Amino acid sequence: MKIFDYEDVQLIPNKSIVQSRSECDTSVELGGRTFKMPVVPANMQTILDEELAEKLAENGYFYIMHRFDEAARIPFIEKMHGKGLFASISLGIKDAEFGFVEELVEKDLIPEYITIDVAHGHSDQVIKMIKHVKKIMPSTFLIAGNVGTPEGVRELENAGADATKVGIGPGKVCTTKIKTGFGTGGWQLAAVNWCSKAARKPIIADGGIRTNGDIAKSIRFGATMVMIGSLFAGHTESPGEVKEINGQLFKEYFGSASEYQKGQRKNVEGKKILTPFRGTIVDTLQEMHEDLQSSISYAGGKDIAGIRKCDYVLVKNSIYNGDSSNQAIIEAGRTSYGEGDTIL
Numbered sequence: 001m002k003i004f005d006y007e008d009v010q011l012i013p014n015k016s017i018v019q020s021r022s023e024c025d026t027s028v029e030l031g032g033r034t035f036k037m038p039v040v041p042a043n044m045q046t047i048l049d050e051e052l053a054e055k056l057a058e059n060g061y062f063y064i065m066h067r068f069d070e071a072a073r074i075p076f077i078e079k080m081h082g083k084g085l086f087a088s089i090s091l092g093i094k095d096a097e098f099g100f101v102e103e104l105v106e107k108d109l110i111p112e113y114i115t116i117d118v119a120h121g122h123s124d125q126v127i128k129m130i131k132h133v134k135k136i137m138p139s140t141f142l143i144a145g146n147v148g149t150p151e152g153v154r155e156l157e158n159a160g161a162d163a164t165k166v167g168i169g170p171g172k173v174c175t176t177k178i179k180t181g182f183g184t185g186g187w188q189l190a191a192v193n194w195c196s197k198a199a200r201k202p203i204i205a206d207g208g209i210r211t212n213g214d215i216a217k218s219i220r221f222g223a224t225m226v227m228i229g230s231l232f233a234g235h236t237e238s239p240g241e242v243k244e245i246n247g248q249l250f251k252e253y254f255g256s257a258s259e260y261q262k263g264q265r266k267n268v269e270g271k272k273i274l275t276p277f278r279g280t281i282v283d284t285l286q287e288m289h290e291d292l293q294s295s296i297s298y299a300g301g302k303d304i305a306g307i308r309k310c311d312y313v314l315v316k317n318s319i320y321n322g323d324s325s326n327q328a329i330i331e332a333g334r335t336s337y338g339e340g341d342t343i344l
């Protein structure tokens with residue numbers, strides 16, 4: 001198996017077949033719905049709240065609501081359905097979650113999407129939950145994760161998952177690889193490639209996206225959708241207060257397995273950072289859309305499928321072209337996300 005990550009890959013251009021990048025279609029189908037982009041904000045408390053979820057759904061984007069306000073999930077589904085919008089929620093695997101799924105069926109509140117969201121998704125308990133959900137809610141599109149191996153993908157698919165989420169430890173606020181010695185951190189793109197060869201259903205590449213170009217790379221190596229935390233942190237719409245430090249504005253971004261999320265220092269595998277405030281998420285989504293349209297045009301295609309077949313080169317750390325990363329980041333303008341993050 002070839003081992004590489006996002007910064008080691010460059011995709012090779014093909015002759016363009018469009019007159020303008022605006023002709024390139026970035027839409028993607030998942031679970032019977034078509035979304036504007038193959039991108040979903042991470043189901044984390046500092047990335048997404050109900051207000052933003054509603055805004056994303058209304059505007060044609062996929063979203064997955066986090067599971068950290070358990071009691072809010074039923075009213076959330078009711079609110080989304082009341083507005084004619086799709087409901088997409090997350091589940092854990094503790095015993096009470098099995099009862100929660102039954103309660104949804106009893107109340108006839110069937111979410112269109114459910115994501116089983118645990119750190120180590122290749123487990124008997126996750127397989128048990130997949131079977132439980134698919135048995136009593138067969139119409140719900142079920143995403144399960146996270147895994148980092150083809151065996152993990154296959155077992156979750158065989159249990160009934162409609163899509164799997166790949167990525168153990170590549171996240172910006174993740175400490176799994178340091179604390180446990182395990183994960184796909186540093187070779188996440190190769191892991192997506194490896195897993196996609198075994199997959200019969202869509203794969204969501206989760207974590208490690210640092211630039212908009214990494215979205216196209218994820219698709220090239222087999223992802224249908226890309227889950228992103230850090231690039232979506234720090235916006236006006238992001239949950240949490242803006243903080244001013246030495247005249248600079250920041251917002252918090254913390255891991256779902258951090259002590260800030262858990263409220264205690266137990267099995268901590270995440271940290272908190274301050275990320276520079278970067279204005280409205282609408283501008284970030286627009287830039288992502290334009291950059292992805294450019295990617296499609298460089299691939300010589302007209303839609304996302306065009307990216308899947310293009311050639312590539314592997315050159316260790318070639319992304320900044322020999323420039324110091326800071327300089328390249330400054331020149332890249334808004335794609336400089338993440339630079340200046342303060343680790344707490």
Ligand SMILES: NC(=O)C1=CN([C@@H]2O[C@H](COP(=O)(O)OP(=O)(O)OC[C@H]3O[C@@H](n4cnc5c(N)ncnc54)[C@H](OP(=O)(O)O)[C@@H]3O)[C@@H](O)[C@H]2O)C=CC1
Pocket residue numbers: 092093094117118119120146167168169170171174176207255256257267269
């Ligand atoms: N993508 C990633 O790399 C990671 C993501 N996260 C995120 O953090 C959040 C909290 O996750 P998590 O810590 O799983 O807690 P959860 O609350 O999701 O617990 C998961 C369940 O699995 C059990 N479990 C057994 N082995 C493990 C293991 N190695 N790691 C985690 N759980 C295990 C836990 O029991 P017990 O607690 O008793 O062990 C618990 O019952 C989730 O949103 C998850 O997506 C966390 C770490 C890595």
Ligand SMILES: Nc1nc2c(ncn2[C@@H]2O[C@H](COP(=O)(O)O)[C@@H](O)[C@H]2O)c(=O)[nH]1
Pocket residue numbers: 042043044146167168169170171172173174175176177206207208209227228229230231254255256257258269270271
């Ligand atoms: N190991 C941990 N991983 C975490 C934690 N909280 C979230 N995550 C994962 O990170 C991605 C987002 O990654 P990013 O690079 O785009 O910022 C998220 O979707 C989760 O899979 C955590 O506490 N520990």
